[in-house]
Amino acid sequence: MDILQNIKSMSLNQFLSLQVFEGVYVLALAFLPFLLAFRVVAYIILSGIALTTIVIGYKLLTMRLVNPKGKVVLITGCDSGFGNACARRLNAAGYTVVAGCLDDMSEGAQSLKEMANGHMIVLKLDITDAESVENCATKLKAVCDGRGLWCLLNNAGVCSFGDFELSSLNMYRHVMEVNVFGTLSITKACLPLLRAGKGRVVNLTGSTGLLSPPGHSPFSMSQFCLEAFNDSLRVEMAPFNVSVIAVRPGNFFGATAMLNRAGLERLQNSFEDMKSGSQADVISDYGEDFLDKQYSQFSELSKSTAGSLAKVIDAIGDAVGNSKPSSQYLVDGGNQLIDIGNILVRCRPFLPTSLHDCLVSRLYRNKTSLNGRP
Incomplete structure (x- = not known):
């Protein structure tokens, strides 16, 4: 103790x-x-x-920290994971936190309501719904009370996995609708308040926004889009003294809802849908047990993940509270000495494509084969 x-x-x-x-x-x-x-x-x-x-x-x-008193922070996706943990951390630090939850009756939302102390406001928010986004902006304006918004933390998102040929286009549309267009929608609604407060936008992307492993393309495509958005918006907002920051977690999949126990169950159901929805000749070419092996690979990835969200929460805390934050944070995860995925991200500009692809394949596909062929 x-x-x-x-x-x-x-x-x-x-x-x-x-x-x-x-x-x-x-x-x-x-x-x-x-x-x-x-x-x-x-x-x-x-x-x-x-x-x-x-x-x-x-x-x-x-390093100088800003005074949190009177500063309002909006966090999307606070039902669980990074968003919920950040809401707790920033509330404890003295910020006024508006915690957006997709389901304001969820366990995570209820836990935030219980700690409400005048600095925590739990709000139902669906970033893909225009009316919900408009209601959030109206609520924020009242909470800010003329001071402007200090920070928008774009955390809400979904992830789907699977090889492109076996995945439905609707899967890609759903991921892009939430992760990209939802983020654009809530950011656009908040920019007037952010300019008034000379605040900052913190976009939570990931190392998968810099490296797209096999089977990750639905999620990685959305993260690459956010990286492009982040770079453009950072320059566009500079004249208004609004900072735009990217926080990129590495291997924290198993510590969040993405590949925890419930996430793996959803993934298994998704793979079953892929198997039943794909043509017989495609499944034959890939191998009847291809998706089972791929699921096993994702399960192993979840076991190698970081056991705590603390490193990411620390990076976000610095992005929100540092008077001169970095524009980019790449946060190493995993339960080993090094985060191999992040090492590949850092080495990519210096490696031949063939060598880099070989290393990625060994890391993310060492148990998966095509119809018995490695």
Whole structure:
């Protein structure tokens, strides 16, 4: 209990400093034998580590947090996952949080209502419904009371998986309608308030907005669209002092509703629909057990995911509360030492396409084969 209380009492600077120290410590242990064997290389690596530590330390020491008092934040998709966790974090920090929930009677919405303390407002919001978006904008205007909106956190979204030839076009339409056009709709409604408040738009995309693995194209296409939207809007809003920020979680699928137990059940049902809805010759070419193997692959991916949302929530907290936030956050996930998917994202510009495709295939398709062929 004492350890937990100490963690809760840490400031953000202290917490980040501790993370940097632990990272440098682990790197030092990992490279110690190598460094002892090659002295020149050791000097170069240690100099790089020292320079990185100085830069990070400078950023931490010069970081300034905004005063949350009177600042209104709208978060979409607060029924569960990142949205629900962010609503809790920002409410505790002192922001006035308008938590948009698709179902305002859901378990997640009810839990937010129970902690309502004058800073938390739970609102029914369907970003694909024009009337719901208009009602939200009207409510926001009243809550802001002439101060403008400080932040819009675009978190609401859905995901679907499956190879293109086996997936229906309606699946793609649904994902794009929610993730892309829904996000555009609520953003457009909020921009006048954001310009008035000189606030910021935080778009939660993902590493799948930079890397589209096999079987992910419905979801990845929507994330690539949001990345393009993010880049354009950032430049368009700069003259109004409105920041536009992308937060890209890595392997956190199993820690959210995407590939948790309920998400995997939905995925299995979706694969059954694909199997029954595809032509017999297509299923024969892919193999009768192709979708079963693919489901197993997604199940393994969910097991390798990060066990906590904390890293993403910290990044979003910095995007919302830092007076000079970064324009892009790529957050490593997974339960291993490194997030391999994010490593592939970072290495992509430097690798031949054939090599990159091979690595992606090994990571995301090592158990899936086409009609018995690897």
